Amino acid sequence: MIVDILARFRFPVCSAWHGRSSLSIRDRGDDQRNDRWKPILLIIASIACGRSGWSGEVLLLPLAMIFPLLWAMAPSRTTAAVAAAGYFLAASRGLPQGVANFYAADLWPGLALWVMASASFVIVHAVLWRPHGGNASGRKGGDAARALRYLLAMALTGLPPFGITGWAHPLTAAGVLFPGWGWWGLGATAILLVVMTGRRWQIAAAALGGLYVWSATNWTPPKLAPGWISVDLKQGAKLGRDGSLQYHRDLIATVRKAAEPGKDVRVAVLPESALGYWTPTVARVWQEALRGSDLTLIAGGAVVEPRGYDNVIVAISADAAKVLYRERMPVPGSMWQPWLQWIGQDGGARADFFANPVVEVDGFKVAPLICYEQLILWPVLQSMLHSPEMIVAVGNGWWTGNTSIVAIQKASSVAWARLFDLSIVMAFNT
Template structure:
């Protein structure tokens, strides 16, 4: 009986670690608990058991995919929702079946965090770097990699590995103590993130005009006295001449608006001043949209930029975390390479039903990585309080033009 219990406990513990992403909301509970995955798998066991342990973690943590697909595409896509959940959990679990010794755990960590598999690489234990090593930057990333790489040897009794792990953990404690006594990272003064409540117009011209006006009113109301006003991701489904003129006329003198738009097949950010709207985006989403908007076979699909570049504004080096980028470690590593001084996190969660954990997972991941970099974050989110489920079920999403109008 004792042997059976000892062999079975890792699976429920991994499930609890995955559930921390659901219950933790925007706190650091999910990122911290994610470290439990490699630590549990480092124990002895067959490849099948290691896969099952990882599957317990991801199957629970990926559960919001079901409601996200249903909210985005409609109730009649239930089969696709369940398939997306199962496929994501299985795909992310597979690398953890590698033998844990000789770098197997480290390989699994990197395979699930970097493309190609990393394009769905949320819930990654890489998020734990921000919890363990606040302000550490690349030192924190290396510290986490060392911890994961050395853990199997430490479990198997190698004294040198255990000493090294003690040193890494001592560094983590020191960094956390310094973070407690140091001033918190603050966003730049007079930068404001606008929170909106706009449902996509789905090609309805009248609804688009009304949405534009609501977005302008939200910016004027919430951005009073600000220098830079950040809007949510893809609140504008186009960046045509008429839209540019409308927003350029609306921006108060002395302000800069950073608007989330969809233009030229990109989920992007454009800069607008009084009387002047930039035709070229200052940032374009690097990550793949998980709502199914990226369809390589379709020339009219939304396309990822793959590299998110820092841009200069108001004396700052600015990095935009757009939508799904907030949960993809590889895009955050791009940010680390470019040393931003401020991050703005845009998302558009109109599809999220009340109580959905997906927006909280985005926030938690953003907090963890910003904490690792010691950088302030400006958040701008579009949410709607309730979703008309009947209306959602009646919507259609042809592969071509409508995909370009979804946020």
């Protein structure tokens, strides 16, 4: 059915597909009507692609790979831009509600941020879109140019500065299609995406369909690291905002219950922001609580600096307490606010770009990902360059109520773990 629809739009090779070299007057009339509907249908399909591919179900991620085909089929640059906007806005549809929850405001600030966040994705795909050539040789040359342009689009939307808001990247689906293939699987997925933009798109579509069926029927979740546990919390917005001794005592009791004797637990992982402000006093409280045990706690906190703060992961044992990881890419706007320093003001979270991509815990080389880093491409790929053995993904998703944001974060993290055949531990607060 999809092939018939695309054929009616006369995407390259469709004439050969139907075995005809010329059009009758009636055919031309049908094509003119199809041409009028084509932009609308492509935009609707792009919206459906973004919504279904980024639903929070890991096995649906390959649906996002249809977007390059829709982008390439656009009859004009305007249609390509609107299709890109439809895909991105549908994939990130939880943002307006999430922003409203975070700031306890109406939807308007969230809607404005939603549109602003899509700008880089839309601009890149609009600028790099290329129309199809008319004759056969023109189409061949156009295919090569279009392939290079889409490769550039993938790189630009995956890496800073455009990649800072590079959510919903189709390459994330590599872990579903090629589990365990690592960088080879990432390259194979990139090739499929590029072929999707050319006149041989049917080959890529058939391969995508076959790989998807095979993966869905043979899918296994990522392996768990022995001796590691995650401690999810349901404390809502109050997580980490109560610095009282009683708060930490309650949290210690929760960890002790999860890691009770007999479970052979060596490392417990708490969500982002679980410890609140990281101070020497907080470190001593937790070290005393862990005295006499071999347990190591991995938890989120915040280190306040003169000009702002660092969103961090700390490691605590009876013998030591230290900052293990500083977030490379905090949430732009709500956390990372570089413009404050430009105007001489203090505040906001610092972005430790490309710093500490892996850390070592319990003898494992770990790739840490805090919240927003799970939604974009470059932090995880940078970590994978250092051959980690495990992904530790933490988040504080209390503000994502009535959205699929946390589910999408988890699906992305699982996909990367499967692609590189890594263990994974995830801890979230909701």
